[in-house]
Amino acid sequence: MTSTAEQMRSWRGPAVLSFGFRPFFLGAGLWAAGVMALWVLMLTGALSLPTGFDPVSWHAHEFLFGYLAAVIAGFMLTAVPNWTGRLPIVGWPLASLAALWLLGRVAVLVSAGVPPMAVALMDLAMPVVLGAVMLREIVAGKNWRNLIVLVMLAVFALGNGLFHWEAARGNYAGQGYGLRVGLAAVVMMIAVIGGRIIPSFTRNWLARRGPGRLPVTPMQRFDKLALLLLLGALGMWVVRPDGLATGGALVVAGVCHAMRLARWAGDRTGAEPLVWVLHLAYAFVPLGAFAIGLEGLSSGIFGMAAVQHLWMAGAAGLMTLAVMTRATLGHTGRPLTAGGGTVAIYLVLVVSVLARLAAGVLPAEAGMLHALSGAAWIGAFGGFAVLYGPLMLRQKPAKTIPAA
Known part of the structure; x- marks a missing residue:
């Protein structure tokens, strides 16, 4: 049977796609710094973003459901193979997950010109797909002990959905x-x-x-x-x-x-x-x-x-x-x-x-x-x-x- 190390070594593409932590941790760090830079400019009145969220809600959302979603994905895609003994997701499937996360960030950023339902679906796509992948791996590996982590991920995604619903209704979603x-x-x-x-x-x-x-x-x-x-x-x-x-x-x-x-x-x-x-x-x-x-x-x-x-x-x-x-x-x-x-x-x-x-x-x-x-x-x-x-x-x- 192919080992985790052999699976990663067999990938001949960019190294950043050879293990789950690589694209998501790098993206998380860059996004956390970039969002804060944009937030500081918004506070000074030097910048106005084309988002449908009010400024405080956008700031809160992009840390909680943007940055943290990337870290959670990177952690779980790295930890689940250790928990289950199954192979990690590498290569273009991993790139597709990272692209879904980035799609959510862009959708929220320009959401003033996009229907709220479409924004929510694009933003929720990555955590939903991640949850499905985790469920498949946990069930296949009979690693029932870690189903609790999947439940917490589902609650996290539910919170994101509620945030979008409140913002679409014109409520102050930031609190x-x-x-x-x-x-x-x-x-x-x-x-x-x-x-x-x-x-x-x-x-x-x-x-x-x-x-x-x-x-x-x-x-x-x-x-x-x-x-x-x-x-x-x-x-x-x-x-x-x-x-x-x-x-x-x-x-x-x-x-x-x-x-x-x-x-x-x-x-x-x-x-x-x-x-x-x-x-x-x-x-x-x-x-x-x-x-x-x-x-x-x-x-x-x-x-x-x-x-x-x-x-x-x-x-x-x-x-x-x-x-x-x-x-x-x-x-x-x-x-x-x-x-x-x-x-x-x-x-x-x-x-x-x-x-x-x-x-x-x-x-x-x-x-x-x-x-x-x-x-x-x-x-x-x-x-x-x-x-x-x-x-x-x-x-x-x-x-x-x-x-x-």
């Missing part, structure tokens, strides 16, 4: 049900998948450094309880984001996930940024739950739009950047260690999140803080494209070389 459904699905993906990979990667790294405290084995009874509490709190937040009961449920879920994170020995990982960044990214899950919950319980300090960025830019942005850098190094034959440039893009992304949060507290300085947040975001994802783009465009070397 609507669709955005909350999509973001809730992403937070659950981080909680479920992160709860698997973070303890595992941490244990593997710590075990090579000698004796000491190791992460608690994941998915024990406490982990399952924490996930159920988070799922319930997110469901309440989707339905009634400003309710007192919702605020209380989010705070409780935040406490549980802070405790969950503390069980993974992240305090021992300071010597390797590829490991500690995973813990830092996950920390934004309970931080976001605390902040959003407290916004619902009180009159609000930061404003709901600002605290949502703890999940959107903090948890989702930093976790995906961490996963993209690690996966790219590992699957291109580089050592699993972060160079100075990689550490820099992690840190400037944290600056972006904190500046955006501060803009909610300091309205008089909001313009400067928004500009700082946007510039740092562009630096993080533009830096990722510069550092890691060449690795995704070249074939895996026969021998490993030091990471950039």
Whole structure:
């Protein structure tokens, strides 16, 4: 039987189409930086886009359902062959999936002149096809354990569909049900998948450094309880984001996930940024739950739009950047260690999140803080494209070389 490595080596076309992470991670990095650059120009009044969405909704949509859809596709197309033991999608089928994602981005960008139903169908085509491919592979490989990931992808796609429906009705989709459904699905993906990979990667790294405290084995009874509490709190937040009961449920879920994170020995990982960044990214899950919950319980300090960025830019942005850098190094034959440039893009992304949060507290300085947040975001994802783009465009070397 042909192996995964043989399947990839048999492809004679561009290297970028030899594995699922390559086109989607590269496209995600470029899109994240490009969309933010366009958003900054829109904020200054220097640019008006031909989109049918209001500016804030377009900005929110293209991060949540544009950038994150690409990262999810790249991750799943790379992980599913490992989960199922089946061959990866390479070559022109992979190019077709990437083209569907790009079609969605263009459709939303020029949606002012396109019927809303057509825009929605073009934008939803990639996640629907991706879901069908995943279902086929999971069923064929009898990998029932990972059906939960497919369910979360379906909820994510449902959120995108609701977002389009709200925008077509003239509603403010940037704070609507669709955005909350999509973001809730992403937070659950981080909680479920992160709860698997973070303890595992941490244990593997710590075990090579000698004796000491190791992460608690994941998915024990406490982990399952924490996930159920988070799922319930997110469901309440989707339905009634400003309710007192919702605020209380989010705070409780935040406490549980802070405790969950503390069980993974992240305090021992300071010597390797590829490991500690995973813990830092996950920390934004309970931080976001605390902040959003407290916004619902009180009159609000930061404003709901600002605290949502703890999940959107903090948890989702930093976790995906961490996963993209690690996966790219590992699957291109580089050592699993972060160079100075990689550490820099992690840190400037944290600056972006904190500046955006501060803009909610300091309205008089909001313009400067928004500009700082946007510039740092562009630096993080533009830096990722510069550092890691060449690795995704070249074939895996026969021998490993030091990471950039």
